[in-house]
Amino acid sequence: MTVSQDGKAIVWQQNTEGTYKIFTEFTKHRGPLYAAQFSSDGSQVVTAGYDRRVLLWNPEAVEPVDLARRIDALQDPPAPYRELAVHDGPVRAVIFSPDGKTVASAGQDNVVRVWDLAGNKQLEVLRGHASHVRDCAFSPDGKSLLTASRDQLIKLWRPATYGETLVLGGKYGMAQTDAILAARFSRDGTKIVTASRDRTAALWGTSSQQRLQYFSEGHDFLASSSAFFANGSKLATGAGDGSARIWDVASGTQILAIEGTGRTAALAVSEHGRWLATGGPENEAIVWDAQTGAQIAILEGHESSVTSVLLSPDNQWLATADDRGKCRLWQYDPSTEEWVGSHWLRGHSRSITALRFTSNAATLITASGDNTCGQWDVATGLEMKDRVLKHQDWVADMAISADDSRLISCCDDGRLRLWSLEDAQLLREIAPASGEVFTSVDISPSGRWALAACAAQGTVQMWDLDTGKEIKSEDPEQSAWLDFGGRAGVVWAARFAPQADHVLTIGGNDARLWEVSTRKPLVRYGPHGAVAAADISPDGRLLVTGSWDQSAKIWNTETGQAIRKLDGLHQGFINSVEFSPDGSTILTASDDGTARLWDVNSGAPLETVIKVHDTRVRHASYNRLGTKILTTANNKTAQIWDASTGKSLVTLSGHQWAVLSGQFSNDGKRVITGSEDNTAIIWNASTGDAELTLAGHTDSITSVAFSPDGSRVLTGSLDNVAKLWDAHTGKEILTLHGHQAELTSVSFSPDGHMALTSGRDGVTYLWPAVDWHGPRDLPVASSAVTGSP
Numbered sequence: 079m080t081v082s083q084d085g086k087a088i089v090w091q092q093n094t095e096g097t098y099k100i101f102t103e104f105t106k107h108r109g110p111l112y113a114a115q116f117s118s119d120g121s122q123v124v125t126a127g128y129d130r131r132v133l134l135w136n137p138e139a140v141e142p143v144d145l146a147r148r149i150d151a152l153q154d155p156p157a158p159y160r161e162l163a164v165h166d167g168p169v170r171a172v173i174f175s176p177d178g179k180t181v182a183s184a185g186q187d188n189v190v191r192v193w194d195l196a197g198n199k200q201l202e203v204l205r206g207h208a209s210h211v212r213d214c215a216f217s218p219d220g221k222s223l224l225t226a227s228r229d230q231l232i233k234l235w236r237p238a239t240y241g242e243t244l245v246l247g248g249k250y251g252m253a254q255t256d257a258i259l260a261a262r263f264s265r266d267g268t269k270i271v272t273a274s275r276d277r278t279a280a281l282w283g284t285s286s287q288q289r290l291q292y293f294s295e296g297h298d299f300l301a302s303s304s305a306f307f308a309n310g311s312k313l314a315t316g317a318g319d320g321s322a323r324i325w326d327v328a329s330g331t332q333i334l335a336i337e338g339t340g341r342t343a344a345l346a347v348s349e350h351g352r353w354l355a356t357g358g359p360e361n362e363a364i365v366w367d368a369q370t371g372a373q374i375a376i377l378e379g380h381e382s383s384v385t386s387v388l389l390s391p392d393n394q395w396l397a398t399a400d401d402r403g404k405c406r407l408w409q410y411d412p413s414t415e416e417w418v419g420s421h422w423l424r425g426h427s428r429s430i431t432a433l434r435f436t437s438n439a440a441t442l443i444t445a446s447g448d449n450t451c452g453q454w455d456v457a458t459g460l461e462m463k464d465r466v467l468k469h470q471d472w473v474a475d476m477a478i479s480a481d482d483s484r485l486i487s488c489c490d491d492g493r494l495r496l497w498s499l500e501d502a503q504l505l506r507e508i509a510p511a512s513g514e515v516f517t518s519v520d521i522s523p524s525g526r527w528a529l530a531a532c533a534a535q536g537t538v539q540m541w542d543l544d545t546g547k548e549i550k551s552e553d554p555e556q557s558a559w560l561d562f563g564g565r566a567g568v569v570w571a572a573r574f575a576p577q578a579d580h581v582l583t584i585g586g587n588d589a590r591l592w593e594v595s596t597r598k599p600l601v602r603y604g605p606h607g608a609v610a611a612a613d614i615s616p617d618g619r620l621l622v623t624g625s626w627d628q629s630a631k632i633w634n635t636e637t638g639q640a641i642r643k644l645d646g647l648h649q650g651f652i653n654s655v656e657f658s659p660d661g662s663t664i665l666t667a668s669d670d671g672t673a674r675l676w677d678v679n680s681g682a683p684l685e686t687v688i689k690v691h692d693t694r695v696r697h698a699s700y701n702r703l704g705t706k707i708l709t710t711a712n713n714k715t716a717q718i719w720d721a722s723t724g725k726s727l728v729t730l731s732g733h734q735w736a737v738l739s740g741q742f743s744n745d746g747k748r749v750i751t752g753s754e755d756n757t758a759i760i761w762n763a764s765t766g767d768a769e770l771t772l773a774g775h776t777d778s779i780t781s782v783a784f785s786p787d788g789s790r791v792l793t794g795s796l797d798n799v800a801k802l803w804d805a806h807t808g809k810e811i812l813t814l815h816g817h818q819a820e821l822t823s824v825s826f827s828p829d830g831h832m833a834l835t836s837g838r839d840g841v842t843y844l845w846p847a848v849d850w851h852g853p854r855d856l857p858v859a860s861s862a863v864t865g866s867p
Contacts, residue, residue: 122548129187130166140158162195242283259274260654269283269618276623277608279293279621284844302570345387359422435456445476450467451473465501473805475518484496484505486520486708492516526544527542531570536562538559579594607626614657625652644664652666652667653697659704666698697710705742716740735778736755743805756775758803772803790830793824800817
């Protein structure tokens with residue numbers, strides 16, 4: 079029997095030649111059909127679908143439409159079916175009990191209805207799922223009913239008592255906020271790592287299913303402020319996500335995350351590097367310990383959001399300014415180690431956008447939306463009214479030269495202005511041809527170059543202040559010194575780094591360090607892109623993640639901190655990462671057509687580069703000894719390589735479409751690959767001959783795995799299911815249902831007693847591979863897992 083979107087249920091009959099012909103067509107539903115089943119004796123059929131009805135009918139009693147009766151305007155004979163139940167939404171599954179006396183139906187109204195056929199009455203409505211119920215199944219004795227729902231839970235019921243006896247998902251399914259792109263066991267099987275499209279990875283306990291560690295760094299959005307530590311080894315960034323981050327400049331890894339810094343991204347670092355000053359969740363300013371992230375002081379008194387903060391070069395003063403134009407000075411008392419409120423600087427009428435101390439900390443300069451920059455005597459708190467710098471519009475930012483002689487400002491009239499601070503004289507006005515408004519401005523340590531960022535255009539422009547001439551890109555298709563392709567918000571600010579030949583840009587959710595002479599990015603400070611793959615080191619101390627941002631990161635599993643970044647070589651998405659069996663190297667595979675090896679201790683790339691020409695490398699993995707590497711690629715082939723030399727040893731050809739995944743068997747004698755042609759193939763690793771083809775999935779196979787003893791194979795597919803196969807005969811053993819979206823990863827535990835699947839539904843399931851002796855004896859993830867593999 080088949081059912082279809084055309085609303086028909088068709089019963090087929092096999093003839094003597096082994097082919098099928100239509101026995102009868104049932105057309106009494108009013109829309110697409112989603113489910114159907116024969117009773118155990120074949121005498122009855124139950125169907126359900128979009129029209130929310132569950133219909134019971136006898137295939138023998140269904141007759142073709144009598145067109146003559148209809149032409150004569152005669153009524154059709156009584157319909158040969160019985161309507162059992164009407165759900166409040168489409169019905170996705172129906173099932174007969176083993177004895178044929180009961181029917182259960184699962185619907186998008188979040189309930190399961192149980193119907194007594196003999197008494198023609200509804201027995202129970204099982205409520206408890208929080209979303210569509212997509213499947214249901216009776217136990218062999220008919221006393222229990224298993225249901226699966228889009229709420230990521232599987233429930234076991236006793237319909238006779240309306241009792242819910244087991245819930246899986248929250249406890250046995252591991253959920254993340256977005257699609258899980260990969261999941262893998264640790265070498266000892268005690269932990270599981272998952273990689274997610276939400277830019278994070280997570281470490282879970284296998285037995286507890288509890289998250290042990292979370293691997294994430296960087297801002298979520300609106301990164302807009304930055305400050306280098308004085309020695310140039312560290313960088314602080316602030317963002318509208320209410321956090322500040324401290325980064326190692328050389329490695330690009332996050333050292334510290336501080337939450338609760340306010341939405342304005344106000345940020346400053348002390349000269350000695352011990353303090354970090356920020357805004358706060360309300361109207362306060364906060365001073366933090368830059369080493370530990372602990373709060374040192376909460377400074378209250380402002381009546382609106384703190385928009386700018388700055389610590390003086392002598393570490394004695396802190397200036398805080400707010401959205402209403404108020405500014406206050408705070409002085410540090412070393413005897414009590416407290417910040418004491420000092421002068422209020424009153425004079426601005428609109429938001430203060432930037433603060434700058436002169437190098438001797440004697441003068442504070444403030445920029446404001448009231449079209450002015452003011453200069454203030456720090457000792458007295460008085461404004462130098464003869465040194466006010468007057469503009470034509472809102473002043474967005476400013477910077478002063480290292481010798482305190484000049485100030486450059488950017489204004490919402492689209493112009494840059496260079497001023498003499500001593501007499502408040504305008505030295506030069508720069509009117510860019512674009513006419514766009516700049517969001518930040520900076521002046522180089524030498525005082526010769528100016529840098530301005532335009533968030534609306536996604537550009538950074540540079541000028542020679544001695545001549546007023548713009549320094550343009552060498553690319554004829556770009557006019558700006560640095561162009562992010564017109565993507566608004568990608569760059570909010572640009573600053574010169576302490577090293578004169580480097581520039582820092584910040585925007586979106588990251589900061590980037592660029593080399594001035596080449597305009598090439600050197601280091602990125604931010605979160606991963608989507609994390610496509612992850613692996614745990616053999617000793618469990620380290621974790622590696624690979625991302626679609628073309629980088630990989632090495633993390634400490636105890637602290638959750640990134641300690642090393644593998645970056646700068648891959649020119650395409652990283653699709654897979656794997657530690658070598660001895661834990662000394664990391665293997666990465668990329669869309670750029672290469673697989674690369676990296677030293678774990680240093681993060682440096684090794685000389686061996688595997689090049690699969692003119693195609694994407696979808697996956698790369700070691701054999702158990704670490705002597706060979708398997709790659710799968712979009713060119714319809716897989717290849718085996720010498721891990722030390724990068725020389726190709728064997729090419730596996732036979733798939734009709736891209737090969738998405740592959741793995742060696744533990745003994746290294748066989749290889750399995752999965753392809754977009756919906757098949758998996760088991761190969762002889764020495765000769766490259768295909769031994770078995772596994773056909774049964776209805777969509778691309780995204781992941782494959784051998785069991786540790788090599789007797790079974792697990793495959794995961796875009797058809798939302800995983801399948802278990804006999805690795806010696808190619809026979810399909812069982813299908814694992816439960817995911818509500820495409821599967822992205824499958825694997826076996828090291829002892830072979832569990833299988834692991836993850837999918838784009840954001841859930842990872844553990845499937846115990848032992849006999850089920852009762853609903854409370856084993857945390858089963860699906861009724862499909864009932865026997866040992």
